[in-house]
Amino acid sequence: MKTYRSKVDWWLILIIVGIFSYPIVEGISTKQYGLSITMISILMIMFWMFSKIKYVIEGTMLKVWWIKIDIHSIKRIFKTNNPLSSPALSLDRIAIVYNKYDEVLISPKFKKEFVDELLKINPSIIVEI
Template identity: 85%
Template structure:
């Protein structure tokens, strides 16, 4: 079993801190501590969820959160900056096309090593990076 963590864009962290930081400070300054506590709780929950985004290669299966992909069903891997919602914390992404019409966008921190590990299991994957 090999685990890869998601790459995290610095601007994403700043954006989230900015969005939640303002209500936290505003809540403290106006003595609305419930607002601050709620925003801090949401912020901690989000960062906890971010820490759980990982990609696991176990045998011939790739696990991306709750999705299980048979590595032998992967047809193509290509580079993308598609901003669609996905288990990726960076816009430096790769798309994994599997089965007939399925696709998942991910952003492994060690992209080349990740792809090489997939190729060891299924050398027929078309790579366009």
């Protein structure tokens, strides 16, 4: 079993913290502590969820959060900066096309090693990185 963590864009963290900072500070300054506590709680849950983003290769299966992909069904891997919601904490992403029309966007920290590991299991994957 090999585990790869998601790459993290520092500016993404700054945007998220920035968005939540205003209501936290506003709640403290207006003595609406419930607002601050709620925003801090949401922020903590988000960062906890972010810390759980990983990509696991176990046997011939690739696990991306709750998605299980048979590595032999992967057709193509290509580089993308698509900002669609996905289990990726960076816009420096790769798209994995599998089955007939399925696709998942991920951002492994060590892309080359990750793709090489997939190619060991399925050398017929078309790689466009």
